[in-house]
Amino acid sequence: MRSEIYRELRQALADERLVILATVVGGPGAGGQLLLYPDGTRRGDLGIPELEAAVTTAAEEAFARQAPARIAVDAGGRTADLFLDVMAPRRTLIAVGAVHVAIPLVSFANTLGFRTVVVDPRTAFATRERFPHAAELRTDWPDEALRQVGLNEGSYVAVLSHDLKLDLPALEVALASPARYVGALGSKKTHRKRLAALREAGFDERRLARIHNPIGLPLGGRRAEEIALAIVAEMVAVSHGRAQAARAVLAAGDAHLAAAPEARQEG
Amino acid sequence: MRELLPELERWRAAGKRAALATVVKAWGSSPRPLGSKMAISDGGDMAGSVSGGCVEGAVYEEAQEVIVRGEPKLLTYGVTDDEAWAVGLSCGGEIQVYVEPLQD
Numbered sequence: 001m002r003s004e005i006y007r008e009l010r011q012a013l014a015d016e017r018l019v020i021l022a023t024v025v026g027g028p029g030a031g032g033q034l035l036l037y038p039d040g041t042r043r044g045d046l047g048i049p050e051l052e053a054a055v056t057t058a059a060e061e062a063f064a065r066q067a068p069a070r071i072a073v074d075a076g077g078r079t080a081d082l083f084l085d086v087m088a089p090r091r092t093l094i095a096v097g098a099v100h101v102a103i104p105l106v107s108f109a110n111t112l113g114f115r116t117v118v119v120d121p122r123t124a125f126a127t128r129e130r131f132p133h134a135a136e137l138r139t140d141w142p143d144e145a146l147r148q149v150g151l152n153e154g155s156y157v158a159v160l161s162h163d164l165k166l167d168l169p170a171l172e173v174a175l176a177s178p179a180r181y182v183g184a185l186g187s188k189k190t191h192r193k194r195l196a197a198l199r200e201a202g203f204d205e206r207r208l209a210r211i212h213n214p215i216g217l218p219l220g221g222r223r224a225e226e227i228a229l230a231i232v233a234e235m236v237a238v239s240h241g242r243a244q245a246a247r248a249v250l251a252a253g254d255a256h257l258a259a260a261p262e263a264r265q266e267g
Numbered sequence: 268m269r270e271l272l273p274e275l276e277r278w279r280a281a282g283k284r285a286a287l288a289t290v291v292k293a294w295g296s297s298p299r300p301l302g303s304k305m306a307i308s309d310g311g312d313m314a315g316s317v318s319g320g321c322v323e324g325a326v327y328e329e330a331q332e333v334i335v336r337g338e339p340k341l342l343t344y345g346v347t348d349d350e351a352w353a354v355g356l357s358c359g360g361e362i363q364v365y366v367e368p369l370q371d
Contacts, residue, residue, distance in 0.1 A: 001287060003370040013269045025291050025365045031339050068302040070292055083291040083365065085302050087268055 005033050008043050009087070016089035018153040018178075020062055022046070022055045027080035038063050038153070038178075050075040055082060062086050065241045066153065066180070089154030090115055091180075091239065096142050096170040097161030098125035101185070104228035105158065106134050112232065119145040119170070120161065143169035151177035156235045158215065159184040168197055175207045181238045183212035183231060212243075218250050271306045274314040275369065283308040285369045286330040290317050292363035294345065299362075306369075309334045317364050318344070330366050339367040 001009075005021070012019040017037065024032040024046060032046040036059045046052050054073040062069045062084045069084040093109040095102040098120035106116045110133055117136040120126035126139050138145045142161075151157065157174040159167050159182070167184065171194065174182045184191065191213045198208055216230030217237065237243040271287075278285050290303045298319035305315040305323065307330035316323060322344045333340050345361025 001367050001369050006369055009268070010272060013272065023289075023291070023365065023367075025339075025341050025363075031367075068300075070301070083289070085268075085289065090269070 001033060002044070005035060005044055008035055012037075013087060016150075016152055016154065018063065018066070018089060019087050020059050021085045021087065022059070023083050023085070024051065025081050025083050028075045028078050029080055048075050048080070051080055051082065055084065058082075058084055063153075066239070067241060089152045091154045091156065092117060092149075093235070094119060094146065094149060094151070094155060094157045096120070096146075096157065096159045097163070097166060097185075098122070098127075098131060098137075099160050099162065100224045101160055101227050101231075102158075103130060104225040105160075105231055106131060108228055108232040109156075109235075112236065114156065114235075117149055119149075121166070141169060142166050143173045146170060146173040146177075151179045153178050153180055155179040156181040156238075157183070158231055158235075160215075162186070164190075164193065164197070167194060168201075171198060171211065172201060172203075175203055175210060181212065181235050182210050183215040183234065185215045185227075186213065188214075212238075217243075217246055268304055271304055271315050274312070275306055278306075278308045278310065278312060279371065281310070283310040283312070284334050284371075285309070286333045286366055287369055288317050288326050288330060288364050288366045290362050291341075291365045293360060294362075295360035298360065307331070307334075318362060322362070322364070326364055326366065333366045333368050337368050339365060341365050 020036045022034045024030050029046055029048045029051055034042055034044040034046050036042045051073055054071060058069055058071050066086055066088045068086050071082050073080045073082060092115040094117045095105055096119045098118050102118055109116050116134045118126060118131050118134040119138045119142050121139050121141050123139050126137055131137050157179050159170050161167050195208055216227060217233045219230045221227060234243055237246045275285055285306055285308045288305045290299055290301055293301055299317055303317050305317045307313055307327050313327060317326060329340060329342055342364045
């Protein structure tokens, strides 16, 4: 790795930026390296137009999935093998609403290696006694708090406050950011109200569709710890691009049980 | 990569040269995901892992040569490979590891 690339990569990681390091590991252009950012900026050069074009296309999907990729590219009759290494910002959970569910949620997220931030201007909720395990505890207003924290492609925002006054400013900042995950706790009715207010604020359907509601994978639990587990499970599934698949599997299970009730052997 | 940077910077400050090994392909039940990394210095240091212990020794040896020659190398380890069989990827998977010198 050339020192120019290494230094830039080191800086990108320090700045918590999402970046791809593309390396030609075999074939024509072997040893060539290129750094790419989601906004299209790049550093370095692979020297072969076919490789540059293929990397640009493959990078789009790799950025979206935040997963590394291996591609084979035909360059003038010979095959070049490229590896796209995705380096994502550190995963951070930002729980908006220092409610009961947030306590086990922070525990689970800590265990999974997420940095944890809890935001709630209601100082009776957001106390160190309740959240000794959160890396950061903030009592400023959610929109201000999320701006201060700085949401990036490694941010997982769980809106849990049960209070529209707190939920809405948090969702507005989260939806305008590149946050990887935005989930909102609340009934269908509550969520309809939230969506109406967000539409009013100018968010289009594509943006609104980013909100995970009902929050968490449908594991069936009702206790705070079980809901927290469902949320953290959904965050993990999202981080691996598997959230839709996980929901589909659970839904297929439901359909299967409805069709053949005798198959129900749980409990 | 992030977790290797402090080590790499320490080695650099101590005047050591280094190589970086990355899992760039994995088949079957390989123990570490794509992109897993290990850093190696010419002073006998190692950080990170590419396989959970089975091939690190072999990668370390290859890395010494990569550092001296200044050229990257693509290595394959797995059950179908004689040399790798000797090294032993106990999980039965196969991995490809790209080892590159890090320039100062």
